[in-house]
Each structure stands twice: as structure tokens, then as C-alpha cells.
Amino acid sequence: MELLMSDPIKTQAKILVETVTDWNKGKAELKGMMDAYVAGNLDLLYKLMSESESSEMLNQAELIDARNKNWAKEMPAIMKANSVFFAVGAGHLPGKMGVLALLKAKGYKVTPVALN
DSSP states (O other), rough: OOOTTOOOHHHHHHHHHHHHHHHHHHHHHHHHHHHHHHTHHHHHHHHHHOHHHHHHHHHHHHIHHHHHHHHHHHHHHHHHSSSOOOOOGGSSSTTSSSSSHHHHTTTOOOOOOOOO
16 A cells, blocks of 8 residues: 555545546546456556556556566565465556566466466
């Protein structure tokens, strides 16, 4: 929550007002992102996330990228020590700084698991 609330209060208020004011637009954006994720189209998911107006206002480098780097740094030791299942939000998966790309760069083979 600290990361989510670290942006200036004016930015948080603006995002909240825009979300409430244009609820249908927000729902449509979210549906598009969910559809892209379910279809396994992480490139589209990343594109939609990047184009989102609220994404432009939030500090993605701090909110997503920094956490992804930290997770990719910590995950290998955890995986080596235990059998583990990691669950992250879909927004942490795609892109050059996404968890998947960061793990692939470390030599891991990343394979999607079917939702069905």
C-alpha cells in the first residue's frame, strides 16, 4: 500500500476523480486488459497498460519495475531452496522489465500454464 500511496495526493485524487467520472471508460480499459491476459497476449496487455491514462500518472518505475527487479533477484534462491508457486499481478508479467523477461535473462525457461 505504501507504494500505491507514494505518489503525491494530487495525483491520487486525479486518478480517483477520473475513474469515478468516466467509469465506463475505466471498465472498458480493464476488460481489454483482462481479455488480453486470458488470451495469453502479454504484448497486448503491456500495450494497453502503457496506454492507460492512469498508468501515465502513476510512477511505473517505482510501482512495478522496481518490485519486478527485486522479485527476480530474490526468486532464484527461493526456487533453489523449495518447491514454490509465485503469484503476481498480471501487470508484473509483460514488458522488458516484466518478471518473465527478467527471469528469462537469468537463464530460466518460462512456460505459460493454461487457465483451463
